[in-house]
Amino acid sequence: xxxxxxxxxxxxxxxxxxxxxxxxxxxxxxxxxxxxxxxxxxxxxxxxxxxxxxxxxxxxxxxxxxxxxxxxxxxxxxxxxxxxxxxxxxxxxxxxxxxxxxxxxxxxxxxxxxxxxxxxxxxxxxxxxxxxxxxxxxxxxxxxxxxxxxxxxxxxxxxxxxxxxxxxxxxxxxxxxxxxxxxxxxxxxxxxxxxxxxxxxxxxxxxxxxxxxxxxxxxxxxxxxxxxxxxxxxxxxxxxxxxxxxxxxxxxxxxxxxxxxxxxxxxxxxxxxxxxxxxxxxxxxxxxxxxxxxxxxxxxxxxxxxxxxxxxxxxxxxxxxxxxxxxxxxxxxxxxxxxxxxxxxxxxxxxxxxxxxxxxxxxxxxxxxxxxxxxxxxxxxxxxxxxxxxxxxxxxxxxxxxxxxxxxxxxxxxxxxxxxxxxxxxxxxxxxxxxxxxxxxxxxxxxxxxxxxxxxxxxxxxxxxxxxxxxxxxxxxxxxxxxxxxxxxxxxxxxxxxxxxxxxxxxxxxxxxxxxxxxxxxxxxxxxxxxxxxxxxxxxxxxxxxxxxxxxxxxxxxxxxxxxxxxxxxxxxxxxxxxxxxxxxxxxxxxxxxxxxxxxx
Ligand code: DQQ
Numbered sequence: 001x002x003x004x005x006x007x008x009x010x011x012x013x014x015x016x017x018x019x020x021x022x023x024x025x026x027x028x029x030x031x032x033x034x035x036x037x038x039x040x041x042x043x044x045x046x047x048x049x050x051x052x053x054x055x056x057x058x059x060x061x062x063x064x065x066x067x068x069x070x071x072x073x074x075x076x077x078x079x080x081x082x083x084x085x086x087x088x089x090x091x092x093x094x095x096x097x098x099x100x101x102x103x104x105x106x107x108x109x110x111x112x113x114x115x116x117x118x119x120x121x122x123x124x125x126x127x128x129x130x131x132x133x134x135x136x137x138x139x140x141x142x143x144x145x146x147x148x149x150x151x152x153x154x155x156x157x158x159x160x161x162x163x164x165x166x167x168x169x170x171x172x173x174x175x176x177x178x179x180x181x182x183x184x185x186x187x188x189x190x191x192x193x194x195x196x197x198x199x200x201x202x203x204x205x206x207x208x209x210x211x212x213x214x215x216x217x218x219x220x221x222x223x224x225x226x227x228x229x230x231x232x233x234x235x236x237x238x239x240x241x242x243x244x245x246x247x248x249x250x251x252x253x254x255x256x257x258x259x260x261x262x263x264x265x266x267x268x269x270x271x272x273x274x275x276x277x278x279x280x281x282x283x284x285x286x287x288x289x290x291x292x293x294x295x296x297x298x299x300x301x302x303x304x305x306x307x308x309x310x311x312x313x314x315x316x317x318x319x320x321x322x323x324x325x326x327x328x329x330x331x332x333x334x335x336x337x338x339x340x341x342x343x344x345x346x347x348x349x350x351x352x353x354x355x356x357x358x359x360x361x362x363x364x365x366x367x368x369x370x371x372x373x374x375x376x377x378x379x380x381x382x383x384x385x386x387x388x389x390x391x392x393x394x395x396x397x398x399x400x401x402x403x404x405x406x407x408x409x410x411x412x413x414x415x416x417x418x419x420x421x422x423x424x425x426x427x428x429x430x431x432x433x434x435x436x437x438x439x440x441x442x443x444x445x446x447x448x449x450x451x452x453x454x455x456x457x458x459x460x461x462x463x464x465x466x467x468x469x470x471x472x473x474x475x476x477x478x479x480x481x482x483x484x485x486x487x488x489x490x491x492x493x494x495x496x497x498x499x500x501x502x503x504x505x506x507x508x509x510x511x512x513x514x515x516x517x518x519x520x521x522x523x524x525x526x527x528x529x530x531x532x533x534x535x536x537x538x539x540x541x542x543x544x545x546x547x548x549x550x551x552x553x554x555x556x557x558x559x560x561x562x563x564x565x566x567x568x569x570x571x572x573x574x575x576x577x578x579x580x581x582x583x584x585x586x587x588x589x590x591x592x593x594x595x596x597x598x599x600x601x
Contacts, residue, residue, distance in 0.1 A: 038336065039508065039509075039528075039532040039533060040336065040508055040509035040527055041338075041508060041509075042341055042507045042508050042509065042510055043395045043507055043508060043558065043559075043560040043561065044094070044344070044365075044368050044395070044505075044507055044558055044559075044560065044561040045324075045341050045342065045343070045344055045507050045510055046068065046088070046096060046341060046342040046563060047338065047340075047341045047342075047563070048070075048072060048086060048098070048338065049098070049338075049564065049565070050077070050337050050338050051072065051073050051074060051075070051076060051077055051337070051338055051339075052072065052073035052076060052077055052078055052079055052080075052333075052338070052339050052340060053070055053071065053072050053086070053323070053338070053339065053340035053341065053342075054070070054071040054072075054079065054306065054323050054325070054340050055070060055071045055116045055235060055305075055306035055308070055323050056068060056069070056070050056306070056307070056308050056321035056322065056323060056342055057069040057070055057071060057085055057116050057117055057118070057131070057308065058085065058102075058117060058118055058119040058129050058131070059118075059119065059308055059309070059310035059319070059321060060119040060121060060127060060310055061310070061311075061312045061313055061314055062121065062125075062127055062153060062155060063125075063153035064091070064153055064314075065089050065090070065091065065153045065154060066089065066090045066091070066092075066093050066312075067087065067088075067089055067119070067155060068087075068088045068089075068090070068096065068321065068342070069085045069086065069087050069088075069102055069103075069119075069129075070085070070086050070088075070323075070342065071083050071084075071085070071086075071115065071116060071323075072084050072085070072086035072101070074086075074101070076334075077333045077334050077336065077337055077338050077339045078330060078333060078334070078339065081105075081112050081113055081134070082105055082112070082113060083105075083113040083114060083115060084101045084102075084103060084104045084105070084114055085101060085102040085103035085104075085114050085129075085131065086098070086101055086102070087099045087100065087101060087102040087155075087156075088563075089154050092364045092367065093319070093345045093362050093364050094362075094364045094365065094367060094368060094561050095561050095562040095563065096561070096562075096563045096564075097564070097565065098563075098564065098565045099154060099156055100156060100157075102129075102145075102155075102156075102157075102158045103129070103131060103145060103158055103160070105133075105134075106160075107133075107160060107164065108135060108136050109133045109135050109141055109143055109160075109164040109165045110131075110133030110134065110135065110141075110143060110160070110164075111133075111134075111135065111136050112134035112135065112136065112138060113133070113134040114131055114132075114133060114134075115131065115132040115133070115134060115140070115179055115180070116131065116132060116179065116180045116234075116235055116306065117129060117130045117131030117132055117142075117143075117180065117181050118130055118131075118181060118182050118183040118184075118194075118308065119183065119310070120183050120184040120192075120214075120251075122214065125150075126146075126150060127146075127147060127150070127155060128144060128145070128146050128214065129144070129145045129146075129158065130142055130143070130144055130166075130181040130184070130194065131143055131145065131181070132178075132179040132180055132181065133164065133165060135165070137175075138175070138176060139168070139169060139175035139176070140169060140175060140176060140177070140178045140179045141164070141165030141167065141168050141169070141178075142165055142166055142167035142168075142179075142181050142196060142217075143160060143161065143164040143165050143166065144160075144161040144164060144166050144214070144215065145158045145159060145160045145161065146158070146159055146161065147159070161215070163215070166215055166216070166217060167181075167196070167209060167217050170207070170219050172200065173198055173200055173207075174199075174200070177198050177199040177200065177232050178196060178197075178198050178207075179196065179197055179198075179234065180196065180197045180234055180235045180236065181194050181195075181196050182194050182195050182196075182236055182237060182238055183237075183239075183251050183310065184211075184214070184251070185238075185251045185252040185254075186252040187252075187254075187279045188279075189279075189280075190212065191210045191211065191212060192210065192211045192212075192214055193208060193209065193210050193211075194208075194209050194211075194217075195207060195208050195209070195223075195224050195225075195236050195238055196209065196236075197232065197233040197234050197235060197236045197264065197265075198223075198232070198233060199230070199231065199232035199233060202228060202229055202230075203226050203227065203228050203229075203230070204226065204227045204230035204231065204232060204233035204264065204266050204292075205223040205225065205226040205227070205233055206223055206224045206225045206226075206233060206236045206238070206262065206264065207219060207220075207223050207224075208220040208222075208223060208224040208282060220282050221282075222282070224238070224262075224282065224283075224284050225262050225264075225284050225286075227264075227266075227290055227291075227292060229292060230266045230267055230292045231266045231267050232266065233264040233265070233266050234264070234265040234266065234306060235264070235265045235305075235306040235307070235308060236262070236263065236264045236265075237261070237262075237263040237264075237307065237308055237309055238251075238260065238261070238262055238263070238277075238284075239251050239260065239261055239309055239311075239318065240253045240254060240258040240259070240260055240261075240277075241258070241259055241260070241261055241274075241318070241348075241349060241350040241357070242257055242258065242349070242350065243257045243258065243259055243350060243354060244257045245257075245349075246317075246349040246350075246358075247316045247317065247349070248311050248312060248316055248317040248318030248319075248347075248348075248349065249311065249318070250311045250313070251311060254277065254279060258277075259274050259275065259276065259287075259350060259354065260274070260275055260276065260277040260284060261273075261274055261357065262275060262284055262286070262290075263299065263307070263309075265305050265306050265307070266292065267292055268305065269298050269300075269301075269304075269305070270298060270299040270300060270304055270305060270306070270307050270322065271290060271292065271296050271297065271298055271299075272297050272298070272299060272357065273286040273287070273288060273290040273296070273297065274286070274287050274288070274297075274350075274354070274355070274356070274357075275287050287355075294418070294419045294420065294421060295418075297356055297357075298489070299320070299322065299357070299359070299521065300322065300343075300521040300522065300523050301420075301421070301487050301488065301489040301520060301521070301522045302471055302487040302513075302521075302522040302523040302524045303324055303325060303327065303487075303523050303524060303525055304322045304323070304324055304343060304521070304523045305322065305323050305324075305325065306322065306323045307320055307321060307322030307323070307343075308320070308321055308322075309321075309348060317347050317349075317362075318347065318348050318349065319345050319346065319347055319348070319362060320345065320346045320347075320348045320359060321342055321343065321345055322342070322343045322523075323340060323341075323342060323343075324340070324341050324342065324343050324510060324523055324525060325339070325340055325525070326339050326340065326525060327473075327482050327483040327484075327524075327525040327526070327527070328481075328482045328483075328525075328527055329481055329482070332482075332527075341510065343510075343512060343523055344361050344362075344365060344505055344512060345361070345362045346359040346360060346361055346362065346518075346521075347359070347360050347361075347362050347363075351519065353492070355492070356492065356519060358517065358518040358519060359514065359518045359521050360503075360514065360517070360518040361397075361503075361505060361512075361514075365397065365505075368397075368558045368559045368560075368561060369397060369556035369557075369558065369559075370392075370556060370557040370558065370559050371390070371391060371556065371557045372554060372555070372556050373388055373389070373390055373391050373553075373554070373555045373556075374552070374553065374554050374555075375388075375550060375552065375553040375554075376551070376552050376553075377549065377550070377551065377552075378540075378549065378550040378553070379547055379548075379549050379550075380438065380540060380541070380542035380547060380548050380549070380550060381542065381547045382432075382542060382543070382544055382545040382546060382547060383432075383542070383543060384541070384542055385441065385448075385539045385540070385541040385542075386539060386540045386541070386550075387537060387538070387539050388538045388539065388540065388553065388555045389537075391538070391555050391556070391557045392557040392558065393442075393443070393444075393506070393536040393537045393538040394443065394506065394507075394508050394531075394532060394533050394534075394536040395506065395507055395508065395557065395558045395560075396505075396506045396538060396555055396556065396557055396558055397503070397504075397505055397506075397555070397556045397558055398440060398502075398503065398504045398506070398538060398553070398554070398555040398556075399501070399502075399503045399552075399553070399554045399555075400440065400501070400502050400503075400540060400550060400552070400553040400554075401499035401500065401501040401502075401550070401551045401552055401553075402438060402439075402456070402499060402500045402501075402502075402548050402549065402550060402551065403499055403500075403548065403549040403550075403551050404435055404458060404495055404500070404546070404548055404549075405547070405549065406546060407435075407458070407460075407465060407495060407496060408460070409434060409435075409546055410434055410435045410458045410459055410460040410465060410546075411433055411434040411435070411459055411460065412459065412460050413459035413460060413461040413462075413466050417459075420468055420469075420470075420488040420489045420490050421486070421487060421488045421489075422488075423468060423488060424468065424470035424471075424472065424486045424487065424488025425486045425488075427457060427468075427470075428453075428470070428472045428474055428486055429451075429453030429455055429470070429472040429474075429475075429543065430475075430543075432543045432544060432545065433457055433543075433544050433545075434544050434545050434546050435456075435457060435458040435459075435544050435546050435548070436455060436456050436457030436458060436468070436542075436543075436544045437453065437455035437456070437457055437470070437541075437542075437543050437544060438455055438456060438540075438541060438542040438543070438544055438548045439453060439454050439455030439456055439502060439540070439541065440453070440454045440455070440502060440504055440538060440539065440540055440541070441453055441537075441538065441539040441540075441541050442454060442504060442506045442511050442538055443476065443506060443511070443526055443528050443531045443532075443536050443538075444531055444536070444537050444538065444539055445528075445530045445531045445535065445536075445537065446537060448475075448539075449475070449478065449530070450475060450476065450477060450478060450528045450529065450530050450531040451475050451476070451531070451539075452471065452472065452473055452475075452476040452511055452524060452526050453470070453471075453472040453475075453541070454469075454470070454471050454472075454502060454504055454511065454513045454522070455469075455470055455472070455541075456468065456469055456470075456491070456500050456502070456515070457470075457544075458495055458500070464494065465494065465495050465496065466490060467490065467491040467492075467493055467495060467500060467516075468488060468489075468490060468491070469488065469489055469490075469491045469502075469513075469515040469516075469520050469522065470486060470487065470488040470522075471486065471487045471488070471511070471513060471522040471524050472486045473485065473486060473487075473524050473526055474486060476524075476526035476527070476528060477526060477527045477528050477529055478528075478529045478530065479527060479529055482527055487522050487524065488522075489515075489520045489522065490520075491515045491516045491519055491520045492516070492519055493516045493519065498516070499551050500515075500516070501515070501516060501517055502514070502515055503518075506538065507558070508532070508533075509525055509526060509527060510523065510524070510525055510526075511523070511524050511525075511526060538555065540553065
């Protein structure tokens with residue numbers, strides 16, 4: 001532990017002695033001016049200071065520190081060759097410090113780019129990274145990197161294995177359809193296994209590899225999973241979830257109380273299926289069909305891609321990160337000077353039904369909660385809105401639960417309404433129904449000319465009620481030239497026994513919504529022209545003819561997370577209570593790589 005504290009102290013001193021802290025803080029007026037020039041930068045969602053960002057990579061918890069690596073273009077706000085693994089560290093998944101890039105294109109096996117991959121912590125607490133290199137011939141090959149110094153909890157320097165690549169595209173697979181190795185899992189037979197995403201003859205697949213030593217890998221006879229009529233399977237993730245608790249499990253856990261999740265990113269979405277993994281037979285048997293279409297389970301029904309999970313051994317939970325792209329134009333991204341952010345980290349576990357996953361923002365988000373507004377038992381008549389006032393509506397965490405007193409009067413479900421996204425578009429927020437639309441209007445102007453409606457509708461089906469959840473961006477901005485797709489999903493709850501709950505994280509240009517206590521997640525990106533900063537408002541609304549009741553509503557103004565190169569790890573540590581009796585380090589030395597740390601990003 002002493003080594004850890006010394007290492008932390010070194011890094012803090014590096015940051016502090018560079019004087020970056022002062023530069024970051026700036027004067028209040030400067031930051032207000034910056035906010036006006038950059039109304040879409042987020043306050044508590046992870047972003048890099050500038051340029052292009054995409055997939056989260058190599059997530060891990062190591063020696064008291066969370067590591068987020070991510071795809072990053074150091075030269076532009078757009079994607080191009082030369083992608084690196086940028087690297088940030090955190091004590092709490094909320095506040096982050098940017099470090100030097102962990103991997104940059106440099107060798108024949110990754111000279112064009114260092115693409116996505118994963119971290120595995122080998123026995124003896126030894127972290128390794130597997131990543132896809134784009135080689136000199138634009139082939140996608142799998143490479144290995146190890147930390148230069150395992151005693152550094154920040155894992156600042158990485159060494160590429162001299163015998164890379166360790167896996168090349170197999171016969172029959174095009175060299176540009178072979179990427180994104182997963183975290184490895186270890187079997188009782190002493191073998192490591194990974195999957196690599198691929199595609200051939202219109203079939204997406206997770207190709208399985210095995211190894212005795214992590215260096216030599218052999219391809220299994222058959223892929224672990226295939227799916228016809230999809231695009232390339234990117235960023236697969238394969239992990240166990242517990243059937244009898246909400247605790248997370250190490251990726252290698254396999255016992256009778258386990259189900260496995262197979263997740264892949266394709267057709268612009270993150271789909272998953274639950275199933276049973278038989279290690280001896282190397283078979284994954286899904287509980288349901290995955291079709292790559294609307295009835296499939298998705299981690300998020302909005303804008304969310306290339307997600308990756310990891311097991312957090314500190315808190316026995318599994319955590320998910322996902323990339324949220326822009327919805328504006330390339331020209332806008334160049335003008336903003338940046339593109340892309342990470343969704344707020346979510347804890348992920350199996351629902352009691354065993355039929356789907358639940359996701360919820362990690363509990364550490366509560367450290368950012370500031371002023372609270374609470375409302376109890378409020379009736380919302382048809383056609384009414386209610387403003388949640390006296391909060392920072394551009395930067396807020398809202399939880400609300402609705403009761404429907406006369407469910408039997410809900411309108412009838414048409415059996416032809418099978419696609420929830422189409423239904424949300426046809427019955428958007430301006431189309432009145434009986435029960436619904438009701439929900440929240442986020443990033444709205446006072447006259448509601450700009451608004452993003454996150455709402456529900458409830459229908460009466462044959463022998464059950466059907467709840468639809470939508471996120472309607474069609475009026476999110478007075479600007480036209482941005483993607484305003486309306487998203488939607490069916491929410492598997494019974495409104496006779498459960499309240500219809502919604503939690504929404506609003507952060508300037510991102511709106512992350514969790515319906516039914518995390519059963520459905522919908523993330524959207526919006527670019528209001530007027531509903532920015534202090535001018536933004538948040539309302540609850542009910543445009544159905546039947547009244548609904550807000551059982552409770554809580555909204556918290558959110559503080560800004562400390563994300564940047566100049567943040568002091570010492571002060572971050574001091575603000576945390578989860579470290580219990582452990583003392584925070586004191587500043588002792590100033591390491592030589594100080595300037596590099598500051599200039600890397
Ligand atoms: N992004 C990476 C690839 C991956 C894709 C390149 C998914 O490795 O397949 O930046 O967004």
